[in-house]
Amino acid sequence: MAASNFKAKKRLEYKKPDFTATDIDLQFQLADDATVVRATAHYVRLSADPKAPLRLDGEELKLNDVLLNGQSCKYNVTDTELIVSEVPDDFELTTEVVISPARNTSLMGLYKSCGCFCTQCEPEGFRRITYFLDRPDVLAKYRVTIVGPDYGCGVLLSNGNLVESGIKDGLLYSVWEDPFPKPSYLFALVAGAFDIIEDTFVTKSGREVKLALYVDRGAYTRGTWAMQSIKESMAWDERRFNLEYDLDNFNVVAVDFFNFGAMENKGLNIFNSSCVLVDPQTATDTNYYTVQGVIGHEYFHNWTGDRVTLRDWFQLSLKESLTVFRDQEFSSDVNSRVLTRLDAINVIRSRQFAEDAGPMAHPVRPEQVMEMNNFYTVTIYDKGAEVIRMIHTIVGEEKFQKGIADYLARYDGQAATIEDFILTMETASLTDLAQFRRWYSQAGTPEVYAKWAWKSIDDNGNGKAQPALAANIDEKAIAAALNNEVVSDTQESANEECGCDENCKLVLTLTQNTPPTPNQSTKDPFVIPVRTSFLTKDGQSVVPPELPENGVLMFTKEEQSFEFTNLPKDTIPVVLRDFSAPVKLSAMYQTQDYINMLEHCDDPFIRVDSYMSLINAFVHQNIDKVKNGDLPEPTDIIKAISYVINDASIDMQLKAKLIVVPSLISLMETFKKIDLDGLDQTRKELSSLIARALASEYKDLEHKTRSSGKYKYDAQSAAQRALHNAAQYMVALGYLADDNGIKADDLISNAYENANNMTDRLAALSAACELELPCKSKLLDSFEQSYSHDPLTFDKFFSVQAAVSSEETIKVVRKLMDHKCFDITNPNRVRALIGTVGYNNPVALHRRDGMGYLLMLDVVRKLNDINPSVAARILDGLINYRRFDINRINKAEEYLNKMKAIPNLSRSVFEKISSALDSDTKQ
Numbered sequence: 001m002a003a004s005n006f007k008a009k010k011r012l013e014y015k016k017p018d019f020t021a022t023d024i025d026l027q028f029q030l031a032d033d034a035t036v037v038r039a040t041a042h043y044v045r046l047s048a049d050p051k052a053p054l055r056l057d058g059e060e061l062k063l064n065d066v067l068l069n070g071q072s073c074k075y076n077v078t079d080t081e082l083i084v085s086e087v088p089d090d091f092e093l094t095t096e097v098v099i100s101p102a103r104n105t106s107l108m109g110l111y112k113s114c115g116c117f118c119t120q121c122e123p124e125g126f127r128r129i130t131y132f133l134d135r136p137d138v139l140a141k142y143r144v145t146i147v148g149p150d151y152g153c154g155v156l157l158s159n160g161n162l163v164e165s166g167i168k169d170g171l172l173y174s175v176w177e178d179p180f181p182k183p184s185y186l187f188a189l190v191a192g193a194f195d196i197i198e199d200t201f202v203t204k205s206g207r208e209v210k211l212a213l214y215v216d217r218g219a220y221t222r223g224t225w226a227m228q229s230i231k232e233s234m235a236w237d238e239r240r241f242n243l244e245y246d247l248d249n250f251n252v253v254a255v256d257f258f259n260f261g262a263m264e265n266k267g268l269n270i271f272n273s274s275c276v277l278v279d280p281q282t283a284t285d286t287n288y289y290t291v292q293g294v295i296g297h298e299y300f301h302n303w304t305g306d307r308v309t310l311r312d313w314f315q316l317s318l319k320e321s322l323t324v325f326r327d328q329e330f331s332s333d334v335n336s337r338v339l340t341r342l343d344a345i346n347v348i349r350s351r352q353f354a355e356d357a358g359p360m361a362h363p364v365r366p367e368q369v370m371e372m373n374n375f376y377t378v379t380i381y382d383k384g385a386e387v388i389r390m391i392h393t394i395v396g397e398e399k400f401q402k403g404i405a406d407y408l409a410r411y412d413g414q415a416a417t418i419e420d421f422i423l424t425m426e427t428a429s430l431t432d433l434a435q436f437r438r439w440y441s442q443a444g445t446p447e448v449y450a451k452w453a454w455k456s457i458d459d460n461g462n463g464k465a466q467p468a469l470a471a472n473i474d475e476k477a478i479a480a481a482l483n484n485e486v487v488s489d490t491q492e493s494a495n496e497e498c499g500c501d502e503n504c505k506l507v508l509t510l511t512q513n514t515p516p517t518p519n520q521s522t523k524d525p526f527v528i529p530v531r532t533s534f535l536t537k538d539g540q541s542v543v544p545p546e547l548p549e550n551g552v553l554m555f556t557k558e559e560q561s562f563e564f565t566n567l568p569k570d571t572i573p574v575v576l577r578d579f580s581a582p583v584k585l586s587a588m589y590q591t592q593d594y595i596n597m598l599e600h601c602d603d604p605f606i607r608v609d610s611y612m613s614l615i616n617a618f619v620h621q622n623i624d625k626v627k628n629g630d631l632p633e634p635t636d637i638i639k640a641i642s643y644v645i646n647d648a649s650i651d652m653q654l655k656a657k658l659i660v661v662p663s664l665i666s667l668m669e670t671f672k673k674i675d676l677d678g679l680d681q682t683r684k685e686l687s688s689l690i691a692r693a694l695a696s697e698y699k700d701l702e703h704k705t706r707s708s709g710k711y712k713y714d715a716q717s718a719a720q721r722a723l724h725n726a727a728q729y730m731v732a733l734g735y736l737a738d739d740n741g742i743k744a745d746d747l748i749s750n751a752y753e754n755a756n757n758m759t760d761r762l763a764a765l766s767a768a769c770e771l772e773l774p775c776k777s778k779l780l781d782s783f784e785q786s787y788s789h790d791p792l793t794f795d796k797f798f799s800v801q802a803a804v805s806s807e808e809t810i811k812v813v814r815k816l817m818d819h820k821c822f823d824i825t826n827p828n829r830v831r832a833l834i835g836t837v838g839y840n841n842p843v844a845l846h847r848r849d850g851m852g853y854l855l856m857l858d859v860v861r862k863l864n865d866i867n868p869s870v871a872a873r874i875l876d877g878l879i880n881y882r883r884f885d886i887n888r889i890n891k892a893e894e895y896l897n898k899m900k901a902i903p904n905l906s907r908s909v910f911e912k913i914s915s916a917l918d919s920d921t922k923q
Contacts, residue, residue: 006907008368011314018047019054021133021140022181028146030117030153030191032102035110036064038094039130041140045089053085054093057127057134060109067094082131095131104128105825105866113257114216115152116192118270122263123313123372126184136310137415139181146191148172153191155214159266161248178266180246181413183309188265190253195220197227201234203244209234210249215277216256222277225288225713226252229295236296236330241404243303252276252295256791259827259869260376262294264301271298273792274828280711282793284759285718289335297327303408311415313372317364317440318418321384325392328385336715338604339653345579345605348386350665351839352378353584356445358880359919360912361517365418365440370911373869379443386582387439393529393552393580394436395429403428435556436527443517446526448555450575450587454504457565504565506544508532508573511559512583518919528555531580537570539600552580572596577603589613591636598640599647604654611658614640616670619682623675626682634686638693645697652705652719656726659701661687664805664842674883680805680843691734698734702727711757718759725763732767741774749775752782762796769804794821795832802836802844809844810851813837824862827870834859838874845877846884850891853878857895860909861902868906875909879916893917 021041029036066075069091076083104111109128110119127134144158160178194214201209215223237243252269254276262271275294278287305319331340364384369375392400403425426433514523530553534542544564553562572593576585598610614637644658668674705724735744752764768776787793801812823829837844845852863871881892900913
């Protein structure tokens, strides 16, 4: 289809189908280039129009036969539909098609991956398997017969329960029945040769469930952690949500070629091998943590996604955000709550805020889409999870649990909407969520400004503002806060000389504004739960009588004030604890306030945010000075980090984040317009100043946190390694800052050679590459010799080099694309090398001469015909180009227009490029 014919689908244009299917019988005769799929489905008319034809979705199918109730019939075929007219109200239709899994490089539908037949049907892949009503609001019961080829397919799997298997006519076959009706996107089939890890799980009602994890031959030991995670997930869902697994078996398959992380197909989850296979020698702590979380996520979909599914794809967040919230709570309970929460917040404040500020900004429930694959976004998943978390905050755990139970009971076996979910929550909690619904319909990131003042209380208990406050809360202070600058310490604060006696009250005033986004120029006020506490000058927590028991202030207007009494006059409000809403907060804090909160607040997010605010303020105030070599000593930051290093009570995962300068991407999100060169230089020089000033303390910390003995993965051990490797990096940087490259090289080289696990080994390799140490080539050669035979592990070889924050990285990536282990048809290889540049390396991507953009153009040209979904995803970092300087803007537009001119451009790529180029006209 020509790009000019691409049309957006709109949520409000949803119509019920004219027909539904109640049952479907699928028969597969598998072959690489000519798999025969025979489908017999029972259809029932829903439309009041007796002449409405049956329209079945289908793409890239060779049609052999169509039978209506066993008889030949008239039909029409287009590129996207099979149309059968003059059908009765209740009938069976049989189709037979031929497809070519081996030639299916899009990895949607049925395809061949490393000798294994595999499917991916979400969102609209089933239409590449057979003609059917490929939409989420058509739920049918499936019976699937699979006949394997005469070699390489000893395992034949589908959804549900195995009811028959054996050998017929010399070929292996199996028959599967799923007793639960499901939409076509949850269909799955896998056929191949695997090692099998088997176990059982006894549910709370006493049923024994057979568990099987299918992995590549020889990868058995690398799958045992995933099996443990499956059992932990099942037990946790019973404990926390009282949800029990419902089939006789639960199967998980790991494949190397997969567009997503995993897929929750009913009873047969298919995973990208990167989210299953781990062991100490090939996987990092982060890999272990990710496997545990992704296993949990897909298992939890059994109820929030499978048993209750979606009416249409605009409701995608209904299943994904609720399940992300559930997997975050799972990871918090079985791993580290501090790490899980801070990682979730980091995703929002870096990637999601950037998405909200870009041309593809959309609400948690989009209003229109051109290509649904483009809307598997951090807004849908991660911001959506924060919206669910806000509901939990507002109604409380007990009522939230009741709401979930009522929702699953009421809509079991149905296709639901976000409105259904919200209404159920309202009814269960007796809470009005009418205004709260704006979180689903309005795009963008609300900007909240917090100011406070002391007012006297007269004899009638009324507040009387003091004239001295005019100097405390002025337009300059507001502007400084909104520009991420700390209010000057020389400016009077709300606590000083307010002019009232001890009989005062603190008045906290919040204002909110949400900037325009594409197709939404004005926004109504959101409901923003603001979790708040109060801290005195000497770091003591105080609780005024007016503060709700849960500490949450319900902020619902453009401007709203809250009054508090019985507070010492040196008290400051600590606003947005635990990141209680996905907003950008600016406040009239002074430097000393941030230091106070960093040192004494018991909330990990507030401590991280206070630290980042000190860093941001320094960067904003000095980004112009760094070009002239005038960067001052960051005295306050150095003192703050020194305190953190020496406070043994601070959680080690938290401490690891508080002793290094935040990433460039995190710092970028505090700028409306980004001076990329100045920001990168400021960050690097700031890091060097800190490393040199605290050299002895970093060395001591690095020494104290060295691990010894055999590797094990648990929350405490992982936290210690994270802290050690952060300190080790700063020690090496400190050596370089003192022109002692030999010591830095020895430190990192020895760390690599002595590492007994991939976490420490990769940390050393990353440091060698990022710091351009002499040992870099030697360590890369060693890594290549050790792991080039293992594609999954070798992806780290690609990503660690692609992550180096340098314009020269583009040349390195170009060279690595010719490496014998790089395969552009494999999404994992593309994400590791090209995706790392696109997602995480703005310095390389936005190289001043445009060579980063040329790289993306060349890759998209190749991927457009191979796998358009992956081609579109690697563009996320490029399409926000308007935030940079005019030279980069012009270069980006030049290459985006060249991409737009690619022949037969896919809908996925076209939508992103067009949105980026047209973004100025959509505000």
